[in-house]
Amino acid sequence: MTPCLASPETKIDEYVKMSDPRRRGNSIPGNLMKKNRFLAVAAGLALSAAAIADTPDPTAMAKGISLPDSVWMVVATVLVLVMTPALAMFYGGMVRRKNALSSMMHSFIMMGVISIVWLFLTYSLAFGKTSNGFIGNLEYAWGHIPMAHANTDGAVPNIPAGLHMLYQLMFAIITPALISGAVAERMKFGAYVAFTTIWSIVVYAPIACWVWNDNGWLNKLGALDFAGGTVVHFASGMAALAACLMLGKRKAVENKEPILPNNLTMTLVGAGLLWFGWIGFNAGSALALNKLAIGAFVATHMAAAAGMIGWLICEKLRIGKATALGAASGLVAGLVAITPAAGYVQPVPGALIGFIAGIVCCYSVNLKYRFGFDDSLDVVGVHGVGGFLGAILTGVFASIVANPTIADQLKGGQLMLIFHQFIGAIVIGAFSFVASLIILATIKAFTPLRATEEEEIEGMDEALHGEAAYNL
Amino acid sequence: MTPCLASPETKIDEYVKMSDPRRRGNSIPGNLMKKNRFLAVAAGLALSAAAIADTPDPTAMAKGISLPDSVWMVVATVLVLVMTPALAMFYGGMVRRKNALSSMMHSFIMMGVISIVWLFLTYSLAFGKTSNGFIGNLEYAWGHIPMAHANTDGAVPNIPAGLHMLYQLMFAIITPALISGAVAERMKFGAYVAFTTIWSIVVYAPIACWVWNDNGWLNKLGALDFAGGTVVHFASGMAALAACLMLGKRKAVENKEPILPNNLTMTLVGAGLLWFGWIGFNAGSALALNKLAIGAFVATHMAAAAGMIGWLICEKLRIGKATALGAASGLVAGLVAITPAAGYVQPVPGALIGFIAGIVCCYSVNLKYRFGFDDSLDVVGVHGVGGFLGAILTGVFASIVANPTIADQLKGGQLMLIFHQFIGAIVIGAFSFVASLIILATIKAFTPLRATEEEEIEGMDEALHGEAAYNL
Amino acid sequence: MTPCLASPETKIDEYVKMSDPRRRGNSIPGNLMKKNRFLAVAAGLALSAAAIADTPDPTAMAKGISLPDSVWMVVATVLVLVMTPALAMFYGGMVRRKNALSSMMHSFIMMGVISIVWLFLTYSLAFGKTSNGFIGNLEYAWGHIPMAHANTDGAVPNIPAGLHMLYQLMFAIITPALISGAVAERMKFGAYVAFTTIWSIVVYAPIACWVWNDNGWLNKLGALDFAGGTVVHFASGMAALAACLMLGKRKAVENKEPILPNNLTMTLVGAGLLWFGWIGFNAGSALALNKLAIGAFVATHMAAAAGMIGWLICEKLRIGKATALGAASGLVAGLVAITPAAGYVQPVPGALIGFIAGIVCCYSVNLKYRFGFDDSLDVVGVHGVGGFLGAILTGVFASIVANPTIADQLKGGQLMLIFHQFIGAIVIGAFSFVASLIILATIKAFTPLRATEEEEIEGMDEALHGEAAYNL
Amino acid sequence: MVKIEAIIRPQRLEAVQTALEELDVHGMTVTEVKGMGKQRGATYTYRGSQYTLSLSPKVKIEVVALDGDEKAVVEAIVKSAQTGEVGDGKIFIAHIDDVVRIRTGERGDAALS
């Protein structure tokens, strides 16, 4: 030790004494805690090691964990958490009155079931070490996840593994919940839970591994997906298409009866909260508070804004009126399309992606009439088409100025990247579509997927759940 | 000073110049601000002291305050803040249409009244220095709370006292608001405000002192309550029971008329936002961003998920249908039960606690029929039973692996801890129950607690507030 | 280099290696990232410069950016983001059923249009360098905003410019949305969008520049406006008055028909979420996590609480009943009045400001009957009067104890400050009022501002947007 | 056959239903309506202003009964719906020419049984 370090050490001791960190309710020796964390921050100092050895704070984060990044990721996690109730509002307001609760239940039950499956199994399948690039090992299964240390594989070294698990869980919850819009107003509750749970294990966990695991094969191919444009949106859109085909049309659609949304104020508020949560979804996907997070925040916000404008212009031109449901749908379309691109594009291209998506999705929600499937709440038209479009536009607009870490992916030029984006999306979409068909067919062999005609007429709320949404 | 410190000092000056922190609207000399904060972060350096002496930033946090912890606690505070509007939604949707606003007012008015009482008096009663372990002194009363320094007693040294005051305030607000579910649809508004305000001073402030104050007598006993399972939930559940007994049954209950919830979509959304806010409630109770916060986040989320599943399974088995209200109730039951345990248990036990609470509370909401009291929205069944259950299960599952600071409490073994948990809960529950009876009886001596029969038939909204929730 | 620094350098290298920050999906060399950020934190060290030169992390924040401040400002930004959907709820619940969606659209469309205008033009007009003190230059126009560096003018050196742009954007969105309450139930959608967009460029950007730009002329005058009491509330209140006068009364008001709010539960929840978001609005206006942020949080919360109590007491005395709409209105009035004062006052004066505003606004919403204009949702009575009142009370209660940086402004004594506050408010209010009249008159020359009588009877939702809010 | 149409207070609906069931009258149709009459409507407060509505919520009960049952039904309704306060409502009695049961196509008295 050189003499010049002696004095700092004293300072630290003093400091630590002052900041006696006994939390309320716990009487542990004051000078034992928080030191480690504090020292981690000042980690450049030679004397740290010694100090740590002396008095470790057993509740502090491990060395290497960044506290500002961790705070940010906690925030991002709760933001994505709130997206699922928001989705319940968005969808729940759009169905007919008699199906409002059942539609909201489709989202809420995912918060229950997928969380438990994730804790016990699927987080590890998606983010455990993988040698083959197809599926993770079971190192984190059965809840074995450290709370103060990063994952052992070092892929995300700056936040604790428990937090990473939670953040990724929120994505795993909302993805199958998105599918529910396609099957609303007719699918049996039990069959829905079975389908989404199996889908989460058999489809979601693998594709999350392929794209986001450090050794995932699509990751290595060079396809870009910042926050889940393909894993979340295109995959759920294709699963939704499969489900529409397996389930058939609602009676009311067959009979050409008007299907009027029960509460568009709830849908609008849901869209507003989705926007709010989506900041955590996209900017949080930087997994740190860095340039990419801020860039993703800007691009995401601008895409939502431009998506709303795009859809409304399209409506105004086509039917002469700009609708509230159009505003809600357009902002969601913008958010869907910017999801894969958020951390790779500059602000104006970000807005442009949203704008294009707003217009394209405004048209694509009519595909179902053209092709004759019944996608109740337009999951295919918005998440399927929007997710695919976003993947491609990511290839078009990804820029090294926005994100200096993608030099490799851009080596072959923008066209090559677009090609990789195309491949990545097609593989995931096709896998999700085919696997969904197989899962649904299998379930159908055991139990009907669809409510009976009487139940459909009575409404899912009363028939399946024994409730009514409103008694006004 | 050794020469090796000269050069860093220069660096710092440069840095500080660059980061001239005049905020918009204020023109204070650029190099005066933020230095202190910045240096606090690098506090291991001998030179800090000198630099601080030179140019203190008068708006910076005091030495010893952790900025990342403080950001996290601001976030946790706003999360808990949003729980009270969320509770208003949860409760407001469950009552009959004619009582929707009055029921929501029960929550909102707490945000008004309790905040002011807390600022002037009760924060100090609960968290001021206490020599006897029963009640704090008045050092922080009348709004005397530092904004940049920690509390003088050093119990929570890492965040400013003003922030600690706010964070704890949010708990003080929601606790009496929880009680309101038991008296919904029949209590006079004025009597309700009188009761909850007095209860907050006479019951809440003392028990918060006993359990959370550094010198609180229950704290010293060794009972564990991470985020308020007994202080918040069991106490409010027992106060609710007292209020049910004092108020008697609603006419509609006596007449066996059907009582149908006016808007279960609102109840579901409220439950979703409660989940969102509860992360701040439980993980924030670590009062720092450390291993305990992350562990509490994981346990809390998993308990909510498992609570939902537990309740739905119970419903499915008992009546053949899983309901949306069951999902909402189950997740709340899970959250209630994990509250005392959150920072002491590992993920899988956390999920288990939630699951057990989901099943137990699904049964316990029927106690009111058995024992013949009218607990409108099942505060006793969910918060009373769930809070007590959580206290006991904390004793069962608390683990030194999850939380290394509870070695002392676990010295006597798990059974001894369960015994302490039992004592702690019983004392608080009994105190809250008896005190509530006395407060209510006293108020009743001056003014009726309950609306007249005509008002009850007309509905509280019109009769007491001159409004209707909906004009659809 | 002195020998005592050699060893820390080694430590840092080790640390950086450990915290290999490859984000999921990107395979960039592990030891290239996050170093810069990390080192910025430890910036007092002489050796930093060298280390940075070696291995810059291209995604890290620039030197000088504070990570804790940035996390906090991201949080504050999303909190203010959610205020606009919250406002949509607050307003949307108060109008008649047939106008619920159109009223909510008034808020939502601002999130679309203003965001894009801000990115391309108005952020730069408001916050670009200004030599004259009246309007900023175009340095940040067309989306040229750095994501990892602070603004070049150094006014806000501690957070990246992209984040500052977003934070300020949220204010720019909600300000014109506030005006919409005055024109609800009768203004044409197209005319509304035209008006608010032009207003945002011609009125909002300049006054934001005058008050908040480092060289803004009102800023230099010494008027205090912590979070936008005049720029946001008084300006929008005066624009609302102009719009009321230009539009005339609703038919139903002329015919003295009862106008009943369609859904006060939504209004209450909206008020709750406004409270939640307003913490970001006011405490975030410190633009750093410092004493001022915490002080503003406390003052804001207490003012909202006291505003609610003030309004309810006033109602109870005047009409014998405390209403739910009164609670919602009172808390908003308290929040409006504390906005300019939040970072300048101590807790008890903060509560006092809210309380006074609650009482005053409870009376001032009747001005419209006295003076015969039709301000549908009381924007003039709440934001106009409350904003002006807040500006004056800021002068009364601003204290150097709460905020040591305002010594200059208080040099002339409290009375002089009140005078400056008065001048500042009058100038902004008059400018907004006159400019709004001119803008509206100009638009009227091209297209009618107001829906036809038939459309008004049918309701804006059906007539202008082709939708119905509810099909219950 | 006669149609007995009673406008009653919403809160008396349960009592009337019970009274009719005791008479073995099991068929009726209920509509939410609003009534104007001697009774004052509710007073609503909106930001300090007060509106008194001219209409009060009421429930309309329609019972189609055999001519011979008319008296008993009317009496049962009067008894169970009465509070004695202004606003108790009215009963209107009118002749009905025919009744058809949709399920079976039965007509006349048989359709009511």
Add this chain to the structure above:
Amino acid sequence: MVKIEAIIRPQRLEAVQTALEELDVHGMTVTEVKGMGKQRGATYTYRGSQYTLSLSPKVKIEVVALDGDEKAVVEAIVKSAQTGEVGDGKIFIAHIDDVVRIRTGERGDAALS
């Protein structure tokens, strides 16, 4: 006694109420209904598709009056409810056999006064 049942536009309700009060008719019962007729229903937009509803919102007003008041009441309603556009609605007039005031048990004309 007669029952005068008018189907009118919701937005004319206030005017009709006023007109009837001027006639000193203070009793009436109001029901929200939907009507099909010559008038086209509203056109709703749902994500770019448009539905035209077959039903339009209407309000039904029932006034039971003495035979002698029939003409004046009908005239007052026609005058106050008329806009001249398709969809103004219809008035149906039917004979009522008896009226009972629930509060007092009064019958016949007395029950209406």
Add this chain to the structure above:
Amino acid sequence: MVKIEAIIRPQRLEAVQTALEELDVHGMTVTEVKGMGKQRGATYTYRGSQYTLSLSPKVKIEVVALDGDEKAVVEAIVKSAQTGEVGDGKIFIAHIDDVVRIRTGERGDAALS
């Protein structure tokens, strides 16, 4: 003229409308009502307790038609509204003295055309 008042299941409304349009009957008024009868009401679950409601949602259709059209209209409604299950509803037929078209003031049969 007669008033044909049918209480039907809500889900048969569309079918009845279509059937009536085929008969060239374009005017009708629709009201949401609740019915008590042989049919059991819905069973609602509330936190594990179950309530069986005594009232089921129904729709009331009123068609005022020329005497000569009565038979055809009744038949069309029976046919299109029938499911054969308990709860299909009833049709009540009553005499109407006069009809006025508010828009034109026309009376009698002309007001219906």
